[in-house]
Amino acid sequence: MADKIRVATASLCGCFGCHMSLLDIDERLVELLKLVELDRMPLTDIKQVGPCDLGIIEGGVANAENVHVLREFREKCKVLVAIGACALNGGLPAMRNHFDLKDCLEEAYFNGVGVQNPLIPNDPEIPLLLDKVRPVHEVVPVDHFLPGCPPSADAIWTLLNGLLAGSPVDLPYTQIHYD
Ligand code: SF4
Numbered sequence: 001m002a003d004k005i006r007v008a009t010a011s012l013c014g015c016f017g018c019h020m021s022l023l024d025i026d027e028r029l030v031e032l033l034k035l036v037e038l039d040r041m042p043l044t045d046i047k048q049v050g051p052c053d054l055g056i057i058e059g060g061v062a063n064a065e066n067v068h069v070l071r072e073f074r075e076k077c078k079v080l081v082a083i084g085a086c087a088l089n090g091g092l093p094a095m096r097n098h099f100d101l102k103d104c105l106e107e108a109y110f111n112g113v114g115v116q117n118p119l120i121p122n123d124p125e126i127p128l129l130l131d132k133v134r135p136v137h138e139v140v141p142v143d144h145f146l147p148g149c150p151p152s153a154d155a156i157w158t159l160l161n162g163l164l165a166g167s168p169v170d171l172p173y174t175q176i177h178y179d
Pocket of ligand 1 (some may be wrong): 013016091
């Protein structure tokens with residue numbers, strides 16, 4: 001166990017599609033689990049990230065909790081990887097950046113189709129939204145980026161193999177080319 005690489009993952013403002021793509025490495029997961037031990041991630045349901053060798057972040061930074069989680073990952077993980085379009089450039093959630101936050105909230109909670117009781121939720125338990133959705137690297141330094149929506153399972157596998165072996169990550173063109 002001492003030689004295993006400790007890995008944590010988190011989805012910030014993402015759809016978990018990048019996590020699903022990680023699971024799509026299928027039977028190679030068995031091989032992977034011989035090399036890693038799992039820290040905070042959806043599979044373990046651990047809530048706090050501990051000291052880790054590798055942190056993998058999916059999703060853009062859309063609210064105060066995302067900022068908090070991301071800073072914790074940067075503090076606790078030796079190597080931080082941003083995977084997927086949302087983490088790299090805001091992706092789909094960043095479509096709201098074209099509008100004022102106030103207009104987005106009013107559209108969702110006052111003017112939207114089917115709204116019954118117009119009210120913008122303001123419970124203190126709900127994380128405050130940022131004015132704009134930010135890519136991960138605008139909040140903390142990131143060591144590696146993997147594009148795609150989501151990146152393919154093969155691309156994730158290539159990246160993980162390189163990182164776990166401590167060798168330069170060499171992604172073939174076919175794994176990072178998108179029509
Ligand atoms: Fe989902 Fe695509 Fe964003 Fe990944 S990059 S979290 S698959 S929308």
